[in-house]
Amino acid sequence: EVQLSESGGGLVQPGGSLRLSCAVSGFTFSNYAVTWVRQAPGKGLVWVSTISATGGATYYADSVEGRFTISRDNSENTLFLEMSDLRVGDTAVYYCAKAAVQSRGWFDWYFDLWGRGTLVTVSP
Amino acid sequence: QSVLTQPPSASGTPGQRVSISCSGSDSNIGARSVYWYQQLPGTAPKLLIHTNDQRPSGVPDRFSGSKSGTSASLAISGLRSEDEGDYFCAAWDDSVTGPHWEFGGGTKLTVL
Numbered sequence: 001e002v003q004l005s006e007s008g009g010g011l012v013q014p015g016g017s018l019r020l021s022c023a024v025s026g027f028t029f030s031n032y033a034v035t036w037v038r039q040a041p042g043k044g045l046v047w048v049s050t051i052s053a054t055g056g057a058t059y060y061a062d063s064v065e066g067r068f069t070i071s072r073d074n075s076e077n078t079l080f081l082e083m084s085d086l087r088v089g090d091t092a093v094y095y096c097a098k099a100a101v102q103s104r105g106w107f108d109w110y111f112d113l114w115g116r117g118t119l120v121t122v123s124p
Numbered sequence: 125q126s127v128l129t130q131p132p133s134a135s136g137t138p139g140q141r142v143s144i145s146c147s148g149s150d151s152n153i154g155a156r157s158v159y160w161y162q163q164l165p166g167t168a169p170k171l172l173i174h175t176n177d178q179r180p181s182g183v184p185d186r187f188s189g190s191k192s193g194t195s196a197s198l199a200i201s202g203l204r205s206e207d208e209g210d211y212f213c214a215a216w217d218d219s220v221t222g223p224h225w226e227f228g229g230g231t232k233l234t235v236l
Contacts, residue, residue: 033226039170044126044230045161045169045212059223095168100180106223107216110159112180114168 002026002113004096009118016086016122022079022096022115030054030074033099033109036081039091039117048094049081050109059106064090086122093117127152128213128228134232141201144231146213148194152226156216158196160189163230164209172211173198200233206233 008020022034035049049070050059054120058070079096100112127146136142146158160173170181173189176196189197196215200207213228 037225037227044210045163045214045227047214047225047227050225059225061224062221065221097169100171100174107156107218109225110157110171110174110214112171112174114170116168 002098004098004115004118006094006096006115006118009094009120011121012086013124014122016088017019017082017084018086018120020081020083020094020096020118020120022081022098024077024079024098027098029072029077031102033103033106034072034079035097035099035109035111036070036079036094037097037111037114038090038094038120040089040092043092044090050106051079052104052106053099053102057106083120086120088122090121091122093119126229127186127217127224127226130211130213130216130231132229133232133234135236136200136203137236138203138205140203141199142203142212142233143200144198144211144233146198146228147195148215148217148226150194151219152194152215152217153196154194155189158189158191158210159214160187160198161212161214162207162209163212164206169212177199193220203235208233 035050097111097114161169176191
């Protein structure tokens with residue numbers, strides 16, 4: 001069974017840093033791109049970042065470019081999101097999700113299976 | 125302000141057919157496939173439609189997707205109470221700052 005499990009969320013002050021992890025199982029992690037998507041309380045889904053299967057290509061939303069870094073450890077089946085200079089507006093549940101297809105091209109990726117999310121709260 | 129535009133709400137009675145629209149532009153829906161996600165209260169999003177009109181295994185055929193030009197639509201027939209939740213369209217946008225995976229603002233579906 002495919003599983004994705006996020007961790008690392010919590011309460012942090014504005015300007016602080018946090019590292020999220022997404023542990024996966026049930027599929028060959030190194031063959032698939034993966035992504036982070038967030039959802040502020042009561043709001044819609046917002047894409048954060050995506051990383052290719054090898055980690056050689058990364059993509060970011062304009063709102064987090066330069067502050068967040070996506071990475072992966074294929075030997076440990078884990079996806080990461082390093083977040084710095086956090087703002088109140090970054091408060092959200094952060095989901096990780098896997099691409100549905102094994103493709104090198106971002107234009108082919110879509111995300112079929114999601115974790116349950118981890119809550120990040122940025123507050124003074 | 126989302127790049128993809130959805131109506132904030134939709135409603136129908138059990139058994140009815142409901143349609144949710146998603147409007148984009150040449151750099152996203154006009155050039156790429158559209159995807160639809162269902163998010164029931166308190167749960168993670170679930171992929172409902174991929175590649176414009178394809179249903180993943182396990183998704184009932186009551187759900188269907190279509191795309192024309194820079195717009196897409198999700199239709200739900202034989203509406204059920206358990207369909208109540210939020211629905212999001214998504215597509216890649218080849219923006220000037222690089223590829224971005226964009227979501228619509230979401231449509232809250234109420235089954236009356």
